[in-house]
Amino acid sequence: MYLPDVPAHIVQRGNNREPCFFAEDDYRLYLDRLGQALKRYQVKLHAYVLMSNHVHMLMSHPMLLGYPG
Secondary structure: OEOOOOOEEEEEEOHHHOOOOOOHHHHHHHHHHHHHHHHHHOOEEEEEEEOOOEEEEEEEOOOOEOOOO
């Protein structure tokens, strides 16, 4: 569950911890697509770190998000 406007630490890893990024253009493409998704879903990105095989993000959303039920 994610609480309104409370930042959550999100980690995205490569399959079997293998690299996600192989070249500088991969990082740029990732950030471009991330920016599009942030706008589309109204998510705030407070901080991020792009590593070769994973990404850390601190994100929040203005609404209560979680599993139904």
